[in-house]
Amino acid sequence: MASMDTSTARLAPKAARAPGSLGTGDILRYALASIFVGFCLFPLYMVLSTSLKAEADIFAFPPAWSFRPIWDNFNDALFVFGGTGVMPFLLNSVIVTAASTAAAVGLGAMVAYGLTRFRIRGGSHLFFFILSTRFAPPVAFVVPLYLMVRQTGLMDTHLALILIYTSMNLSLVVWIIRGFFEAIPVEIEEAAEIDGYSRLQIFFKVALPLVKPGLITTAILSAIMSWNEFLIATVMTQNKAATLPVYLGGFSGSMGLEWGPYMAVGAIAVLPIMIFTLVLQKHLVRGLTFGAVR
Amino acid sequence: MAHVQIRNVSKIYADGTPAVTGLDLDIAAGEFLCVLGPSGCGKSSTLRMLAGLEEVSTGQILVDGDDVVGRPARERDIAMVFENYALYPHLDVFANIAMPLVARRRPKAEIRDRVGRIAGTMGITEHLAKRPGKLSGGQRQRVSLARAMIRRPKMFLMDEPLGHLEEYMRIELRREIRALHEAAGGTTFYITHDQEEAAAVSDRIAVMSSGELQQLGTMKELIERPANRFVAEFVGEPPISIFEELRATGTEVSIGDWRLPLPPGSRKARPASAGVRPAHFRIAGSDMPGLSAEARLVQPMGESAAVLCDTPAGDATVIVPMAAVPREGDRFRLVAAPEHVHFFAASGRAIRSGED
Amino acid sequence: MSRNREAKRAAIVLVSPAMLLLFALNIFPVLYAVYISLHHWSLASPNPPRFAGLFNYQELWYDGRFSNSLGVSATFIALAVLIELALGFGLAFLFNRKLRGLETLRKLSLLPVMAMPLVVGLVWFYMLNQNFGVTNWVLSLFGIGAQPFLTDGTLAMLSVVLADVWQWTPFVMLVIFAALQSLPEYVFEAARMDGLTEREIFRRITLPLLRPAILVVLVIRAIDAFRMIELVFMMTKGGPGGSTEVLPWYIYTTGFLSLDLGYAAAMAVVMIVLVTLGAQVFVRKIADPGAA
Numbered sequence: 001m002a003s004m005d006t007s008t009a010r011l012a013p014k015a016a017r018a019p020g021s022l023g024t025g026d027i028l029r030y031a032l033a034s035i036f037v038g039f040c041l042f043p044l045y046m047v048l049s050t051s052l053k054a055e056a057d058i059f060a061f062p063p064a065w066s067f068r069p070i071w072d073n074f075n076d077a078l079f080v081f082g083g084t085g086v087m088p089f090l091l092n093s094v095i096v097t098a099a100s101t102a103a104a105v106g107l108g109a110m111v112a113y114g115l116t117r118f119r120i121r122g123g124s125h126l127f128f129f130i131l132s133t134r135f136a137p138p139v140a141f142v143v144p145l146y147l148m149v150r151q152t153g154l155m156d157t158h159l160a161l162i163l164i165y166t167s168m169n170l171s172l173v174v175w176i177i178r179g180f181f182e183a184i185p186v187e188i189e190e191a192a193e194i195d196g197y198s199r200l201q202i203f204f205k206v207a208l209p210l211v212k213p214g215l216i217t218t219a220i221l222s223a224i225m226s227w228n229e230f231l232i233a234t235v236m237t238q239n240k241a242a243t244l245p246v247y248l249g250g251f252s253g254s255m256g257l258e259w260g261p262y263m264a265v266g267a268i269a270v271l272p273i274m275i276f277t278l279v280l281q282k283h284l285v286r287g288l289t290f291g292a293v294r
Numbered sequence: 295m296a297h298v299q300i301r302n303v304s305k306i307y308a309d310g311t312p313a314v315t316g317l318d319l320d321i322a323a324g325e326f327l328c329v330l331g332p333s334g335c336g337k338s339s340t341l342r343m344l345a346g347l348e349e350v351s352t353g354q355i356l357v358d359g360d361d362v363v364g365r366p367a368r369e370r371d372i373a374m375v376f377e378n379y380a381l382y383p384h385l386d387v388f389a390n391i392a393m394p395l396v397a398r399r400r401p402k403a404e405i406r407d408r409v410g411r412i413a414g415t416m417g418i419t420e421h422l423a424k425r426p427g428k429l430s431g432g433q434r435q436r437v438s439l440a441r442a443m444i445r446r447p448k449m450f451l452m453d454e455p456l457g458h459l460e461e462y463m464r465i466e467l468r469r470e471i472r473a474l475h476e477a478a479g480g481t482t483f484y485i486t487h488d489q490e491e492a493a494a495v496s497d498r499i500a501v502m503s504s505g506e507l508q509q510l511g512t513m514k515e516l517i518e519r520p521a522n523r524f525v526a527e528f529v530g531e532p533p534i535s536i537f538e539e540l541r542a543t544g545t546e547v548s549i550g551d552w553r554l555p556l557p558p559g560s561r562k563a564r565p566a567s568a569g570v571r572p573a574h575f576r577i578a579g580s581d582m583p584g585l586s587a588e589a590r591l592v593q594p595m596g597e598s599a600a601v602l603c604d605t606p607a608g609d610a611t612v613i614v615p616m617a618a619v620p621r622e623g624d625r626f627r628l629v630a631a632p633e634h635v636h637f638f639a640a641s642g643r644a645i646r647s648g649e650d
Numbered sequence: 651m652s653r654n655r656e657a658k659r660a661a662i663v664l665v666s667p668a669m670l671l672l673f674a675l676n677i678f679p680v681l682y683a684v685y686i687s688l689h690h691w692s693l694a695s696p697n698p699p700r701f702a703g704l705f706n707y708q709e710l711w712y713d714g715r716f717s718n719s720l721g722v723s724a725t726f727i728a729l730a731v732l733i734e735l736a737l738g739f740g741l742a743f744l745f746n747r748k749l750r751g752l753e754t755l756r757k758l759s760l761l762p763v764m765a766m767p768l769v770v771g772l773v774w775f776y777m778l779n780q781n782f783g784v785t786n787w788v789l790s791l792f793g794i795g796a797q798p799f800l801t802d803g804t805l806a807m808l809s810v811v812l813a814d815v816w817q818w819t820p821f822v823m824l825v826i827f828a829a830l831q832s833l834p835e836y837v838f839e840a841a842r843m844d845g846l847t848e849r850e851i852f853r854r855i856t857l858p859l860l861r862p863a864i865l866v867v868l869v870i871r872a873i874d875a876f877r878m879i880e881l882v883f884m885m886t887k888g889g890p891g892g893s894t895e896v897l898p899w900y901i902y903t904t905g906f907l908s909l910d911l912g913y914a915a916a917m918a919v920v921m922i923v924l925v926t927l928g929a930q931v932f933v934r935k936i937a938d939p940g941a942a
Contacts, residue, residue, distance in 0.1 A: 036755075040816070040820060044762070107668040114661045118660065126665070137876065139879055140919075141676075143905050146906075148682065174668075199657055235906060244766075248768050249884075263772070269768070270769045284760065285824060285828070288821060288824060346842070347843075385858075397845035397850060
């Protein structure tokens with residue numbers, strides 16, 4: 001009964017045909033969808049295939065569609081390229097991503113709960129302020145932030161990136177998790193209050209476990225944002241705390257020479273996220289469409 | 295107004311679930327027909343096939359002799375009222391009511407005039423500029439009714455239009471729906487699972503169960519001459535008392551210690567169960583012939599009370615005026631006129647005097 | 651402790667850490683940016699910053715490179731967002747049918763959205779190479795000669811737009827698709843009963859009901875496209891001849907290559923003002939979703 005399909009196309013009276021058989025319209029639909037998905041996947045395939053190609057195949061024209069894959073580029077990317085290879089930067093990325101995600105989700109959940117469950121004066125203004133920080137363009141904030149980081153002696157430290165990323169992700173976390181908290185009946189928490197829990201205990205032991213799907217969704221989105229961020233990282237870190245995008249961006253001037261290892265670094269930066277995206281796409285979709293659809 | 299004939303219509307969904315099986319139903323021009331049945335009985339599928347929202351698997355639907363199967367909804371000239379009102383959330387009440395006329399490209403002045411008039415009839419004039427989201431459930435259903443009534447379609451379809459409303463609103467609106475039907479002079483096909491509502495609005499009632507028509511008739515006929523055990527049990531409040539253990543001996547049948555003559559129609563089919571409506575039982579003294587009973591529970595219902603009794607044949611319910619209510623634990627006999635005792639064959643079919 | 655006092659204390663404990671962080675890293679930087687923009691503040695100069703009044707803003711007024719970057723940003727946003735919206739809208743309807751396999755295809759198309767923008771720039775830079783790039787190979791199949799995608803002004807802009815469209819069209823599609831799925835079936839049934847044709851249903855029902863979602867995704871995309879810097883960094887470095895020098899790129903090079911922080915801050919302030927105006931539309935939409 002509850003068909004997924006609400007397009008106007010479906011509303012057209014259909015000639016009765018056996019269930020399972022395809023009309024020409026459906027075939028056209030598959031064809032167009034496949035072309036689009038092919039367009040979406042092709043550049044990702046190029047990242048991977050180029051990173052597995054020998055130099056001659058990389059510069060081949062017409063492109064070398066069939067080639068003998070080699071692992072040298074990945075070896076280069078991991079341990080040699082740029083003197084150190086990607087490893088130290090990979091580690092920095094993991095540290096910064098993990099810490100800033102945990103902080104953003106933790107702090108964000110606290111704010112979201114505080115704003116939904118307690119009547120704070122000006123609470124809705126506060127909420128809209130947090131919401132509006134979603135639009136803060138990093139490039140406009142990077143000049144004052146750069147001086148602030150310098151003056152506090154946090155240049156080229158993990159902490160600087162962790163703090164900034166946390167603040168950048170807060171709005172998304174608060175925004176999404178607030179929706180989840182609003183969906184919890186107050187009675188559950190009132191029951192806990194009668195059972196003798198304090199307000200903070202209710203938050204940690206009753207409310208938080210109930211919004212776990214929201215925490216997962218926002219954690220994924222925050223992590224991907226932190227992992228991918230380039231501009232702030234390249235300004236605030238040079239080598240000690242530099243993340244993967246900083247390492248990758250560092251070669252952009254000398255491009256054209258070592259495509260193989262360069263693409264291998266790209267593959268290392270992108271592939272984990274792609275796998276992550278496919279496995280957790282249900283959570284992602286909910287987070288991405290939040291606000292436009294409720 | 296149209297004469298609608300449903301001819302041997304079946305609906306099987308893509309996943310193989312049969313929703314309606316071999317349905318035959320004639321709706322006279324100008325008739326108000328209610329379809330009554332439990333959820334999942336196929337009444338909604340039937341209505342949606344009439345509407346053109348659902349394809350007919352096999353069979354014909356004739357509107358004034360014309361087969362409309364395969365025709366899209368907009369070519370069938372049918373108006374529909376939905377259980378959840380189905381108002382356009384982005385349009386104000388005026389635009390909602392006007393939509394059927396807009397679709398038919400009526401001139402603006404005429405639309406304004408007709409919407410104004412129907413809004414007056416439905417008592418929603420002051421809401422015309424509001425969005426449906428700002429209205430109460432009752433007001434929304436009035437808007438939905440106004441949208442259906444704004445034109446003179448061949449047929450009105452109503453899919454549990456009062457299902458989401460509160461009791462007092464239901465009673466008020468069903469009176470209005472009946473009045474609107476008479477004023478519009480249309481043919482109305484009305485679905486409900488509330489038998490009181492069905493009795494209040496309809497000319498005839500079709501009882502459906504598991505995709506099949508069980509019986510078609512007036513409420514009186516359904517109560518007095520149920521076609522089968524399902525109808526007997528589904529229609530009537532409080533529910534009929536059914537006795538499963540019968541002993542038939544020659545020309546007689548016993549319900550517990552109550553002996554009755556076998557109904558004439560039982561030559562072919564032996565009665566397997568019997569039923570008596572609570573209102574048709576009377577309480578008689580213990581020395582009278584009848585079903586011996588002991589009052590177990592008295593449920594007051596205003597001027598009368600339903601008394602639940604233990605009998606040798608199982609539970610029985612009798613309606614007694616408040617003044618004559620027995621006390622719990624009292625012993626007496628239950629009697630009923632033979633024409634009020636319904637016998638059913640093992641298949642569930644009613645065994646009637648004068649039949650077969 | 652009274653129930654109210656406890657509630658108040660709990661609220662403060664819950665809300666204040668995040669608020670402190672946002673104050674330090676969001677509100678303060680805006681004020682600080684204004685402060686910096688009112689100074690001659692160069693990291694290249696040995697002298698300490700010196701108050702300059704509105705000097706930097708006056709410079710902006712006469713700076714052809716600044717107005718060019720605003721124009722380039724506007725062009726980029728308009729092209730990218732309109733193409734993404736048009737494609738995403740059509741694709742949302744394309745995928746809005748219950749057919750086997752279509753859902754899997756839809757899930758796969760989500761991948762570009764999550765890819766690191768720097769790598770997106772990298773791979774498109776590679777694919778658009780004039781000599782061995784796959785795009786020129788595709789053109790050669792149609793008998794078109796090799797195009798200088800990244801060294802011709804117009805083509806360079808279109809190339810950056812192409813990379814952005816690749817990354818974000820699936821997002822637009824996803825949002826409109828989700829909105830389409832959330833539309834109540836019964837409204838369409840009512841429209842059919844009311845006698846509307848398919849085309850009228852689309853124009854009078856579907857489109858207006860999708861409008862809020864379209865507006866939201868439009869504003870999100872426009873504001874995010876405004877901040878885009880990675881593609882330019884990887885593909886064109888603002889060139890050739892400033893044809894892809896979007897405002898963020900100009901701010902970045904002014905601040906961190908020319909080291910003129912005062913001037914960069916003035917541009918940042920202008921950008922914050924522009925984004926704030928754009929975001930107003932969005933926030934108001936969220937505040938009152940009923941008003942379409």
